Amino acid sequence: MFDTLSEKFSNAFKYVQGKSKISEENIEETLKEVRTALLEADVNFKVVKEFIASVKEKAIGEKVIKGVNPGEQFVKIMHDELAKIMGDANEELNLDRPGIVPILIVGLNGQGKTTFSGKLALHLKSKKKKDVLLVPADTFRPAAKAQLETLAKQIDVECYDSDLNLHPKDIVLKAIEYAQKHHKNVVIIDTAGRLHVDEELMGQLKEVKIALDSFKPEVLMVADAMTGQEAVNVSKTFHEAIGVTGIVLSKMDSDAKGGAALSIRHVTGVPIRYVSMGEKMKDLELFHPDRLAKRILDMGDVLSLVEKAQENINEDDAESMMKNFQKGKFTVDDFLKQMEMMSSMGSMTSILKMIPGMGGMLRQLGDLSPAENEMKKMKVIISSMTKEERQNYKVIKESRLKRIARGSGSTEQAVTDFIGKFKQMEQMMGGLSSMMKGGGMPSFPGMGPQKGFRQEAGAMPQMPGDKQKKKGTKGPWGKGYF
Numbered sequence: 166m167f168d169t170l171s172e173k174f175s176n177a178f179k180y181v182q183g184k185s186k187i188s189e190e191n192i193e194e195t196l197k198e199v200r201t202a203l204l205e206a207d208v209n210f211k212v213v214k215e216f217i218a219s220v221k222e223k224a225i226g227e228k229v230i231k232g233v234n235p236g237e238q239f240v241k242i243m244h245d246e247l248a249k250i251m252g253d254a255n256e257e258l259n260l261d262r263p264g265i266v267p268i269l270i271v272g273l274n275g276q277g278k279t280t281f282s283g284k285l286a287l288h289l290k291s292k293k294k295k296d297v298l299l300v301p302a303d304t305f306r307p308a309a310k311a312q313l314e315t316l317a318k319q320i321d322v323e324c325y326d327s328d329l330n331l332h333p334k335d336i337v338l339k340a341i342e343y344a345q346k347h348h349k350n351v352v353i354i355d356t357a358g359r360l361h362v363d364e365e366l367m368g369q370l371k372e373v374k375i376a377l378d379s380f381k382p383e384v385l386m387v388a389d390a391m392t393g394q395e396a397v398n399v400s401k402t403f404h405e406a407i408g409v410t411g412i413v414l415s416k417m418d419s420d421a422k423g424g425a426a427l428s429i430r431h432v433t434g435v436p437i438r439y440v441s442m443g444e445k446m447k448d449l450e451l452f453h454p455d456r457l458a459k460r461i462l463d464m465g466d467v468l469s470l471v472e473k474a475q476e477n478i479n480e481d482d483a484e485s486m487m488k489n490f491q492k493g494k495f496t497v498d499d500f501l502k503q504m505e506m507m508s509s510m511g512s513m514t515s516i517l518k519m520i521p522g523m524g525g526m527l528r529q530l531g532d533l534s535p536a537e538n539e540m541k542k543m544k545v546i547i548s549s550m551t552k553e554e555r556q557n558y559k560v561i562k563e564s565r566l567k568r569i570a571r572g573s574g575s576t577e578q579a580v581t582d583f584i585g586k587f588k589q590m591e592q593m594m595g596g597l598s599s600m601m602k603g604g605g606m607p608s609f610p611g612m613g614p615q616k617g618f619r620q621e622a623g624a625m626p627q628m629p630g631d632k633q634k635k636k637g638t639k640g641p642w643g644k645g646y647f
């Protein structure tokens with residue numbers, strides 16, 4: 166996500182770095198490169214023009230703040246303007262009103278509507294405590310109903326048994342009636358897609374919307390971020406035809422350019438509400454323009470990282486690992502849990518990118534997938550080990566080694582290598598633990614006695630935990646950072 170743009174921006178900034186003051190002359194070259202980078206990222210040309218004009222005006226008008234170097238000041242202006250074109254603050258749907266809220270999911274063929282319907286249902290159920298009904302209303306492609314039913318089962322949300330012989334507007338009205346009877350709060354309606362915007366589709370969607378009018382429906386348009394300006398144009402057409410209340414950018418995990426994310430709000434005037442980041446049901450993020458701007462500028466996104474950790478890390482597991490660690494014990498099971506915690510948070514690259522300054526380093530490191538594959542292989546080997554072996558690998562002698570190799574479909578050498586690596590890790594952990602006991606490393610965060618991960622995350626002064634959020638600061642980059 167935004168990889169190329171980040172790299173080009175960091176190159177562009179070198180012209181202002183080290184200067185004693187920002188002037189029209191010394192930002193000229195930078196702005197030229199920023200402009201090219203944005204156009205190459207497939208950002209709408211009008212958006213680029215306004216963006217550049219605005220950055221230029223702010224940069225030249227900016228007073229030099231004592232102690233802040235102009236390079237940093239320029240990055241701060243870029244950050245604010247990037248966040249502004251994407252829409253200021255996160256604007257999640259407000260569903261806290263009495264009665265049923267219907268959410269109509271619309272968009273072209275294959276953009277990710279059905280997948281997003283499931284993701285949104287899971288999000289609203291688990292985070293917002295809503296009772297959700299999923300409604301298949303795609304009468305165009307009958308298999309779509311089964312697809313939604315499968316997703317619904319996976320996330321344990323009820324799926325309405327639509328009669329696909331009816332017109333979508335009648336399906337929807339019946340579903341609402343059913344939802345009222347069963348005291349649901351939200352009804353998510355998955356509609357049909359078409360290859361291109363056509364009159365039949367728009368006519369059908371308009372009728373559905375009119376049928377729902379008295380319930381004040383939300384209309385979410387799902388647009389594939391990878392299609393760049395096409396996504397922008399289609400969203401505009403949909404908005405003009407049926408009135409869209411929010412945009413969902415799907416497949417952001419595969420979009421390296423970022424053109425749609427940077428243009429769609431500005432061109433359509435419709436806020437981006439969610440970002441779909443993968444094929445799994447939990448791969449959904451709220452759209453936070455300021456956090457994305459930070460990711461684009463390699464400033465990291467520690468807030469999202471902490472949130473991800475809090476959502477995905479099981480506190481009991483973390484506690485039991487900590488206890489083992491304090492006793493100087495490190496088992497294969499602990500190692501497996503650590504790997505699982507990491508992978509539940511996303512790919513290695515996506516996690517590292519959230520750490521400030523890591524973007525540039527990752528570019529030098531290149532592809533991290535060999536390391537991820539290595540982790541996968543280790544997991545398979547561990548899954549062939551018995552409980553006893555995982556608690557104490559020393560019992561693994563020749564016959565056990567053979568069995569593990571056979572069970573995991575790997576060679577005996579691979580199992581021996583794994584045990585060798587694990588021994589090294591065990592030694593490292595043991596060393597770390599005794600250093601701490603001896604007072605060698607008094608303030609290693611997260612390792613204090615009787616403290617779970619969550620408490621530590623909130624208490625670390627340099628990390629933006631819950632406390633800071635309540636105060637309404639913007640995380641570590643709030644006032645005073647630049």
Ligand SMILES: Nc1nc2c(ncn2[C@@H]2O[C@H](COP(=O)(O)OP(=O)(O)OP(=O)(O)O)[C@@H](O)[C@H]2O)c(=O)[nH]1
Pocket residue numbers: 272273274275276277278279280281303306309356357358359415416417418419441442443444
């Ligand atoms: N990588 C990635 N793939 C996605 C994402 N969202 C959906 N997909 C994939 O895109 C394909 C199409 O997704 P669907 O949800 O069926 O799209 P749709 O808009 O409902 O398609 P139609 O109903 O045929 O119009 C599927 O293979 C999904 O797994 C995403 O955020 N990231």
Ligand SMILES: [Mg+2]
Pocket residue numbers: 278279280303309355356358
């Ligand atoms: Mg579909």
